[in-house]
Amino acid sequence: MSNQKFDELRDELDSLNLEILNLVNKRAELVQDIGEIKGKQSTQRFDPVRERDMLDHIVEQNDGPFKNATVEHIFKEIFKAGLEVQEDDQQKELLVSRKRKAEDTVVNINGTPFGDDETQFIFGPCAVESYEQVASVAEVLKGKGLNLIRGGAFKPRTSPYDFQGLGLEGLKILKRVADDYDMRVVSEIVTPSDIEVAQDYIDVIQIGARNMQNFELLKAAGEAKIPVILKRGMAAKISDFINAAEYIISKGNEDIILCERGIRTFESATRNTLDISAVPVLKQETHLPIMVDVTHSTGRRDLLIPTAKAAIAVGADGVMAEVHPDPAVALSDSQQQMDFDQFEEFYKEVANYGVKVK
Numbered sequence: 138m139s140n141q142k143f144d145e146l147r148d149e150l151d152s153l154n155l156e157i158l159n160l161v162n163k164r165a166e167l168v169q170d171i172g173e174i175k176g177k178q179s180t181q182r183f184d185p186v187r188e189r190d191m192l193d194h195i196v197e198q199n200d201g202p203f204k205n206a207t208v209e210h211i212f213k214e215i216f217k218a219g220l221e222v223q224e225d226d227q228q229k230e231l232l233v234s235r236k237r238k239a240e241d242t243v244v245n246i247n248g249t250p251f252g253d254d255e256t257q258f259i260f261g262p263c264a265v266e267s268y269e270q271v272a273s274v275a276e277v278l279k280g281k282g283l284n285l286i287r288g289g290a291f292k293p294r295t296s297p298y299d300f301q302g303l304g305l306e307g308l309k310i311l312k313r314v315a316d317d318y319d320m321r322v323v324s325e326i327v328t329p330s331d332i333e334v335a336q337d338y339i340d341v342i343q344i345g346a347r348n349m350q351n352f353e354l355l356k357a358a359g360e361a362k363i364p365v366i367l368k369r370g371m372a373a374k375i376s377d378f379i380n381a382a383e384y385i386i387s388k389g390n391e392d393i394i395l396c397e398r399g400i401r402t403f404e405s406a407t408r409n410t411l412d413i414s415a416v417p418v419l420k421q422e423t424h425l426p427i428m429v430d431v432t433h434s435t436g437r438r439d440l441l442i443p444t445a446k447a448a449i450a451v452g453a454d455g456v457m458a459e460v461h462p463d464p465a466v467a468l469s470d471s472q473q474q475m476d477f478d479q480f481e482e483f484y485k486e487v488a489n490y491g492v493k494v495k
Contacts, residue, residue, distance in 0.1 A: 161215065165206065165222050179387035188216055232386045233379060244364050244392045247321045247340045249284055251394055252409070252426030257455035258488070259323055259436070260480065261287035262462075263470040265307035268314065273462045274371055275318040277477055281484055286314070287323040289469070291331065293438075296307045308338035315340070323366060329357035334362055345399055346370050346433075349381050353431070359388025368430065371401040371409065375418055382425060395419055395427040396457065397448075399434030408436025408473070416451045424473045428455035436473045445487045460481065 168392060175181070195212055196205045199390025203211075216328035231237060243252040251257050258277055265271055265288040275286055278456045290307025303310070311322045326335050332342060332354075341364045348354050349370035358365045367384055370376045382393050419427050429448035432439050437493040451492045461474040475483060 142425045144435040145463040147214075147309050161218075164215070165219055168219035168222055177221075179185045183220055191206070191216070191407065210257060212421050217394065226448045231383050232391075233377065233382045233425055235422055240424065241290055242391065242393075242424045242426060244394055244426055245283065246364055251319055251428075256449055256453070257285060257428070258283055258484075259285045259287050259455060259457045260287070260460045261323070262289075263432075263459050263474055264289040264468055265303055265310050265324075266468055268310045268326050270462055271310055271314045272317065275320055275461055277460070277480065279318050279320070282321050283486070286311075286318075289323050303305055305334070308335060326358075327354070329353050332357045332361055336361060340364070341366055341394075343396075344368060349373055349378065352384055355381060355384035355403075356388050359385040359390045364392035364394065365390060366396050366428070368396040368398045369400065369412075369415070369474045371399075373400070375422070378415075379419070379423060382423070393425050394455070395423070396430055397427065397453075398430035398433070398457075405438065408433070409434050413434060413447050413451055414445075418451050419450055428457055429453045430457040432457065432459040432470075432473050437473055438479060442474065442483055442486045444484070446490050449490050456487065 144154040147467075192209050192212060196209055199208050202473070203333070223329040228397075241252055243250050245251075249257070260283065264272060271286070271288055278286055288307070288311050290303055290305070290311065302484040308324065308393055311324055312477075314320060315322045318458075321340040321343040322338070323343050323382065324335070324339045325345050326332050327348060335342060342361060343359050343366045344354060344358060345353070345370045349368060350373070367382055367385065370381075373381075378395065382395060385393050397412060399407070399418075400410045404410050410433070411429070413429075416427055419425070429444070432449065435441065435444055439459055441458055445458065448456055459470065459474040460480045461471075461476065464471045464476055467474055
């Protein structure tokens with residue numbers, strides 16, 4: 138073959154490459170248009186039946202020299218790339234997305250910033266049991282200069298026979314402690330109807346793992362006028378977690394703190410498996426502050442210090458852990474709460490550990 142013929146074939150190949158590129162990009166534009174329509178209809182972007190039909194039709198028209206399996210593999214990759222374009226478009230649309238807002242959101246909790254350069258800590262008992270119990274914890278926290286305290290008034294439990302919390306009376310106790318010790322209160326709310334009354338007693342609504350996809354509760358929290366801590370569900374993907382936050386922000390409440398609290402896996406050495414990589418992933422994907430609950434993720438007091446350090450090292454804006462005056466007699470989760478001596482050791486080790494990675 139002459140050099141001239143060889144060069145001509147190469148030129149033709151280059152031309153075909155550009156033609157294929159143009160066609161692939163044109164296809165991507167059509168896929169984007171379809172994705173936009175599906176988004177408005179709230180339908181799934183990936184349709185396996187439609188993909189199978191397209192592949193079958195393409196293979197039927199294949200005259201070689203590629204084998205059918207090769208052709209199918211090539212087009213599967215093209216389809217996959219198109220789906221990624223749709224997902225990128227969806228991510229750009231989300232109000233919680235880093236692509237929508239580049240700068241970090243800092244949540245103001247009644248004068249306490251959450252999400253700036255300072256690591257915040259939220260400590261407190263698993264459940265509110267009495268004024269004396271919560272007040273004793275508040276006194277210890279205040280002695281460290283801390284002003285955020287947590288406590289469960291409504292307790293969704295796995296067993297219907299376990300302690301379910303004091304309800305409204307628990308919220309009143311939290312409010313009294315907050316007033317007496319100048320604290321900001323975090324407490325979980327489990328039903329939409331309780332959110333309105335809860336705002337009179339607490340500073341932050343917590344939505345627990347079991348309610349991460351309680352969409353009516355998310356909408357009600359989005360209409361509230363106070364910050365929300367949203368915990369990741371036990372079996373939720375990060376994309377599910379992000380979309381749950383989107384339910385809240387779409388209703389007008391931008392003061393959202395994401396909380397990684399471990400996910401359910403086959404591992405039994407800890408209560409849950411702490412997905413520490415979720416912190417930097419969420420930092421990349423969203424502009425919201427994120428914290429790590431080291432108590433519920435591990436269920437083990439002996440792991441609280443190293444996991445808290447890990448959370449801070451990967452850039453978490455805050456750490457949550459449970460503290461009780463006498464865990465042995467606690468009405469819930471006694472085995473995982475710190476007593477005051479253990480808290481002293483924890484805070485000494487963790488309070489000034491490292492610098493958050495932004």
